Amino acid sequence: MCLVFGQKKVVVIDPGHGGIDSGAVGVNGTYEKDVVLKVAKAILKLNNSLIDNELDIYLTRYTDTLISLSDRSRLAKSLKADVFVSLHCNASRNNSRGIEVYVHNSKNKKSIALGVSVLNESTQKLGFEKRGVKFANFQVLRETISYCPSVLVEMGFMTSIDEADYFLKPKNIKAIALAFLIGIMDYLNTG
């Protein structure tokens, strides 16, 4: 798997929430904002250690701070991102489980292909239930879609004890980060 020609592809990973906005609170007391930051940083690390920085990856935040949604999408624009991937964890009142990926309502074909690639890699390799690619008018998707393919990944439910606990283990953080990285690479190599 390698991108032989041209410049490095620019990937913007957006760990959702941060600072005073904790996002969903897990049944085990963990915060969505911390889980998504850990996974984002693990993607950054794997790009370096595993594929020799083949991708140019930037995070919208590197620490526990709250960044506005429009600043997140502005970063994708100013970096001329090739893909934008926002990371979130889900929550529900019933016993929902699994991973789902959101693409903007405009149903941009490249974004759907990116979403399918990321979803397949993470569900097939890690055993998460596949909830599918869905469409929504989320602000980060709406504001990035005119610049680059963009997706928002809901990577498991903080309200499921199994899935919230999954993210407690560093090796699981690394595994899901690897699945996302491969999903992104596969999309960039075929798209």
Ligand SMILES: [Zn+2]
């Ligand atoms: Zn969220």
